[in-house]
Amino acid sequence: GPNTAYLALNTQSLPERLANVPVLMQQLGDDVQQWDVKEVGDGNLNLVFIVQSPKGSVIVKQALPYVRLVGDSWPLPLYRAFYEYHALTRQAQRDPGSVPEIYYFDEKQALIVMQFLSPHVILRNKLIAGETVAGLGDFCGKHCARVAFRGSELSMKSADKKADVALFAGNVEIPAITEGLVFTDPYFDAEMNNHTPELDPVVARLRANADLKRIVQSMLAKFASNTETMLHGDLHSGSIMSTDTESRVIDPEFAQYGPMGFDIGMLTANYLMAYFSQPAHRGDDLTTYQAWILSVVEKCFAAFQTEFRQLWMTERTGMLYPKALFEDQGQSSESACDAVLANIWLDALRFCGIEMHRRCLSLAHNADFESIENTSIRAPLEARNIEMGLALILNADTLTTPKDLTALAKVFN
Numbered sequence: 001g002p003n004t005a006y007l008a009l010n011t012q013s014l015p016e017r018l019a020n021v022p023v024l025m026q027q028l029g030d031d032v033q034q035w036d037v038k039e040v041g042d043g044n045l046n047l048v049f050i051v052q053s054p055k056g057s058v059i060v061k062q063a064l065p066y067v068r069l070v071g072d073s074w075p076l077p078l079y080r081a082f083y084e085y086h087a088l089t090r091q092a093q094r095d096p097g098s099v100p101e102i103y104y105f106d107e108k109q110a111l112i113v114m115q116f117l118s119p120h121v122i123l124r125n126k127l128i129a130g131e132t133v134a135g136l137g138d139f140c141g142k143h144c145a146r147v148a149f150r151g152s153e154l155s156m157k158s159a160d161k162k163a164d165v166a167l168f169a170g171n172v173e174i175p176a177i178t179e180g181l182v183f184t185d186p187y188f189d190a191e192m193n194n195h196t197p198e199l200d201p202v203v204a205r206l207r208a209n210a211d212l213k214r215i216v217q218s219m220l221a222k223f224a225s226n227t228e229t230m231l232h233g234d235l236h237s238g239s240i241m242s243t244d245t246e247s248r249v250i251d252p253e254f255a256q257y258g259p260m261g262f263d264i265g266m267l268t269a270n271y272l273m274a275y276f277s278q279p280a281h282r283g284d285d286l287t288t289y290q291a292w293i294l295s296v297v298e299k300c301f302a303a304f305q306t307e308f309r310q311l312w313m314t315e316r317t318g319m320l321y322p323k324a325l326f327e328d329q330g331q332s333s334e335s336a337c338d339a340v341l342a343n344i345w346l347d348a349l350r351f352c353g354i355e356m357h358r359r360c361l362s363l364a365h366n367a368d369f370e371s372i373e374n375t376s377i378r379a380p381l382e383a384r385n386i387e388m389g390l391a392l393i394l395n396a397d398t399l400t401t402p403k404d405l406t407a408l409a410k411v412f413n
């Protein structure tokens with residue numbers, strides 16, 4: 001219960017320990033003998049249990065006081081569950097239906113009970129298996145636009161937004177992982193780095209490029225100090241669960257206030273890494289499937305921009321770009337919206353390039369490449385991905401439309 005000291009759950013102790021939580025009894029029934037518990041966590045950080053009974057099912061997610069991927073030599077605060085819970089409730093409000101339903105939160109136990117998404121599976125696994133998801137780009141683009149717009153001072157009252165920034169500013173250690181692993185480690189010989197050995201010459205070229213490192217550090221400065229909206233903070237294809245026709249976002253424990261282009265940029269990188277890894281995973285359907293992935297990237301940005309423009313016209317009630325300065329004086333604010341979107345686009349492309357680098361060069365690689373066991377097949381595909389990342393970081397300003405982006409991917413493929 002809420003007054004007990006933190007103790008990690010296991011499949012044996014879970015029914016007994018959660019038996020008197022009302023919402024669990026409601027979902028699963030009060031006969032704990034009938035509760036079937038499986039540990040399914042495949043992530044890097046936390047315990048995740050599916051609890052099923054003849055009556056229903058829930059997911060129980062509990063933070064561990066260390067990084068699961070590395071072990072107890074790398075401690076990590078339990079408070080990340082608090083931020084995950086608060087991020088989930090905000091995402092549910094800002095984009096209804098986009099996240100699992102949240103049933104219960106116990107701060108001391110760092111534990112969240114939520115809807116068991118089924119038959120959803122992790123999107124990354126579908127992308128490796130060559131499966132399509134109808135409406136995926138549209139869902140992702142709308143989700144990113146709604147959460148970005150409605151979590152900003154384009155929409156929120158300043159007092160509410162600033163209070164929220166203050167709340168999430170307590171999440172220090174978790175964003176620090178991103179500041180190190182994503183923005184810094186790939187570009188020097190950091191202790192926890194690893195890369196496919198054949199990439200040595202490519203890695204040496206990146207580290208010799210001071211312009212690259214300057215731009216990446218300017219993006220880190222934005223990530224760390226621009227608080228324009230609430231970010232998911234870890235929006236990759238392992239944080240989306242999909243059926244063949246619908247998708248949900250999970251796992252926002254890296255939530256912080258940050259720049260609007262971050263989430264959509266990171267997500268785009270994960271689509272592009274899926275794209276570049278496909279030659280190792282597909283046969284006859286390679287061309288068709290790669291084309292589908294690029295169509296998701298295009299639709300994601302198109303939906304983001306359309307939804308953002310729509311919200312700009314209908315929900316611009318915050319401190320920024322007030323109607324008093326534009327519409328009320330008989331002037332259009334369309335070019336102001338265009339300029340805001342153009343900045344988001346540029347940021348997104350650069351964040352995208354950085355994510356494409358770190359997933360091949362520092363800790364926590366992604367299965368798209370990592371599951372390719374033969375390094376003489378993996379390395380050239382990773383190299384294409386790294387080279388495109390470099391082009392995005394250095395030359396983002398030469399790309400104007402989502403089609404320009406996917407055309408560039410085809411050049412590097």
Ligand code: ADP
Nearest residue numbers: 041042043044045046048059100115116117251
């Ligand atoms: P971590 O923070 O450790 O990465 P995640 O929240 O990503 O943990 O969850 C780990 C895994 O547990 C996911 O990859 C997914 O397979 C499963 N999972 C998490 N939440 C749900 C859910 N609501 N419904 C079904 N499966 C889930």
Ligand code: MG
Nearest residue numbers: 043238239251
């Ligand atoms: Mg995860």
Ligand code: MG
Nearest residue numbers: 194195196365
């Ligand atoms: Mg590797």
Ligand code: MG
Nearest residue numbers: 043045251253
């Ligand atoms: Mg996580």
